[in-house]
Amino acid sequence: MDVKSENIHTLPDDCVLxxxxxxxxxxxxxxxxxxxxRSVVFERNVTTTKWPKMDLTNVRSMELFxxxxxADELRTHGVPSHMPYTVLMTTGLASDGPITKWEHPSVEEFRxxxxxxxxxxQPREPYQRISQSVFEAWMKTKCEEHPLVELRFGWKLETIKESPDGVEATIIETGTGQKHLFKSKYVVGCDGASSKARRSLxxxxxxxPTPVSFLLVHFKSSDLARLHKQGRFWHLFILLDGTFGGACICQDEKEIFTIHFTLAPGVDPATITSEEAIAKLFGGLDGPYKIKVDExxxxxxxxxxxxxxxHFAGPELxxxxxxxxxxQNVPTGGYGMNTGLGDAxxxxxxxxxxxxxxxxxxxxRSYEQERRPVALINVERSGVHMATHMQAVELLKGHAAxxxxxxxxxxxxxxxxxKHYQEHDGENTDFGIEMGYRYSSVVCIPxxxxxxAPDxxxxxxxxxSMPGSRPPHVFLKDGSSIFDRLGKDFSLVDFGHADSTSERLISAARQLNVPLKHIRLPGEDHAEELWEKPLVLVRPDGHVSWRGESLPDEATARLIMETAVGYHDKMNEETPQKSDVPVQFTMTEGMSTQVEDYKLQNMGEFQQ
Structure with a gap:
């Protein structure tokens, strides 16, 4: 179907699709x-998700917010700060009590x-429990309020074509079926696991796929006495004899819960009512445990x-x-949306x-070089966390009675x-994964x-503070956060021992029109010790571009600033990427190259 001339649109050069x-x-x-x-956001659905999906914005994401x-406004929409983040492992709510637990601090305790x-x-910010359905609705409102963001819900990407000069995207208005062609300089494809952007490229x-399938039921219940019979929980994991029963998430500490009920091989989920799945999951080894389900x-x-x-980018960038x-990853660890926020x-x-x-x-060029290794680590780690539960099931196997x-x-x-769970307690607390990733790319000066590099x-x-890392958070002598001193764009953190070098960098930034905030912190010995060098150049995302003690001349300072903002693209040839090599992850069944090859027909929107 050809696109009508009136449906061909060219976005301004300073607008991202x-x-x-x-x-x-x-x-x-x-x-x-x-x-x-500016940007224009096209979303195929007419409104934000009603599905719970993720339920934790992790510490690094909260730092970025x-x-x-x-960050503060986000917390007003989430679980109250005094609520604990307790995780229970049990064989069922009818049993005497949980086998073990992880007791994570509340936001107040963490702070x-x-x-x-x-x-x-430590991070600058604690984590925050908030359901994705709530998070998305809030973010949509924030975008609607911003004059530089245009939202078009009910518009879906169909195909996309990249050229050296720009992009042509075919987008369908779902309400009318009309096809539009949008031309833009850049496109960011955030269109989900079955991404048309990825397929077009x-x-x-x-x-x-992992070897297990789940029935998800998102419901309301005021039957809190029976639900919290073994103690108030954030997550509840049910272990059965030889299989993982599933999990329940308390979404809001009030009345909204989500279960992930493990489906036995060959079982048609249509034969199980939602109420039956809830009762079977909570009952565990002891048979159905009924609660009052309100909705x-x-x-x-x-x-x-x-x-x-x-690859994370098209060949023309x-x-x-x-x-x-x-x-994509399994929910354990909460890496899905949080890794995506790092991408954003x-x-x-x-x-x-x-x-x-x-x-x-x-x-x-550096986007793929930096974010793909992080995704590989996080996705693998989600499988490791899922394997922790499967290993616990093996310990129980044959001993359930x-x-x-x-x-x-x-x-x-x-x-x-x-003992097993206490020795493998990294789910949602692996802060080396969340905060400790270190970029290596053409814009990081080693x-x-x-x-x-430290272990x-x-x-x-x-x-x-090694280049590519997120530097340490520390409170200064006046009680303020060093992160709060950083500028919106580039920042030069200067502990006061290298005035000539700092002036050379500031001059180079000025010549290149790079916005740079100079932050002088003389006498901050504790912060300087943790930051390791007297001069640290920090990027807009809070990662380190360069650090050092002195520079010999203006030319070297200019080279550093040029590298930090991407002048020297060819340097990537010295550190070739290995993204053309297929990889396999913990908990997967073989390999695949397209999502349709292994997704369930009845999966609904949960991973769309």
Whole structure:
């Protein structure tokens, strides 16, 4: 079908087309607007999701929202700050009690820990529980209020074509079926696991399905006494004899819950009512445990996948993939949306820098170089967390009858499961994963010879300001946060020992029209010790571009600033990427290159 001439549109050069109005698309638009760049967001659905999907905005995402001055407002829509984040592992609510638990601090408790532990290991912001359905609705409102963001819900991307000069996107207005052609300089594809942007670019998706499928039921219940019989919980994991029963998430600490009920192989989910699934899950080993269900909100079946796109950008660096379009994972660990938010911040500031005139092609090249390795680690880690539960099931296998008794065998099995979970407690607390990722790309200026990178720990954030890293958070002598001193664009943190070098960098930034805030912190010995160098150049996303003690001349200073904003794209040849090599992840069944090859027919919208 040809496109009518009146339906051919050319966006201004300073306007980015965003395909997908979920959390990643909306945050991408917000980041662009934060840096003064316009965008148009096309979303196939007529409104935001009614599905719960994610339920935790992690510590790094909250730090990034703090940079957008949105963290405090976000918290007003989430679970109250005094509520604990307790995770229970049990064989069923009819049993005497949970086998073990993870007791994560509330936001208030976490904030006190941050204030008291000023050693650089802590985040600037605690995490925040908030359902994606609530999060998306809030973000949509924020975008509607911003003059630089235009939202078009009920418009879906059909195909997209990239050229050296720009992009042509075919988009259908779902209400009328009319086809439109939009021409733009840049597109960010945030259009989900079955991404039309990714398919149009013919980018393979490596990975595969996990060996389990779930029935998701999102419901309301005021029967809190029975639901919290074993104690108030955020997450509840049910272990069965030889299989993982599933999980329940308390979404709002009031009345909204979500279960993920494991489907046995060959079982038709249509034969199980939502109420039956809820009772079976909560009953665990002891048979159905009924609660009063006030309302079924939504239900769906899904088979989680663990996969990463082979590339995150088109060959012409005009189209970029973010969120589920680029990577998918199982829910354990909460890496899905949070990894996508990291994508949004990265591509958002880089596109803004290019459109605003001071960023060059190397910035666009660096997006895949930086974000794909993070996605590979996070996606793999989600499988590791899921494997933790499956390993606990193996410990229970064949001993289920004894667990409910006070026998020696039962106590030994429960003790083994308790020990296992306490030794593998990284789900939602692997801060090395969340805060400790270190970029390596054409826009990161590495340390000189002899500088050794500190060891990396997936569970614990190791403070470092090495180029590519998120530097340590620390409170200064006056009680203020060093992160709060950083500017919106580039920042030069100067501990006061290298005036000539700082002046050279400031002069180079001025010559290149790079917006740079000079932050002098003389006498801040504790912060300087944690930041490791007297001069640290920090990017708009809070990662380090360069650090050092001195520079020999103006030419070297200019080279550093040029590299930081993408002038030297060819440097990537010295550090070739290995993204053409297929990978396989923990908990996957074989390999696949397209989502349709393994998604359930009845999966609804949960992973769309």
């Amino acid at each position: 965003i395909a997908g109005g979920g959390p990643v698309g909306l945050v991408t638009a917000t980041v662009l607007a934060h840096h003064g760049v 703090k940079r957008l001055e949105l 006190k820990r941050i204030e008291l532990t000023n050693d650089g290991t 013919e980018i393979p998706l490596d990975g595969g 079924i909100l939504v239900r769906s079946t899904y088979q989680p996948s663990i996969a990463v796109a082979r 005009r189209i970029f993939l973010a969120g589920d379009a680029a990577h 911040f990265d591509i958002g500031w880089k596109l803004a820098a290019v459109i605003n005139g001071y960023g060059k092609r190397g910035l666009l 004894e667990v409910g008794k006070q026998s020696k065998e039962g106590r030994e099995v429960k003790g083994a499961i308790h 340390d000189g010879p002899g500088e050794k 990396w720990d997936p569970h614990t954030y190791v403070p470092t």
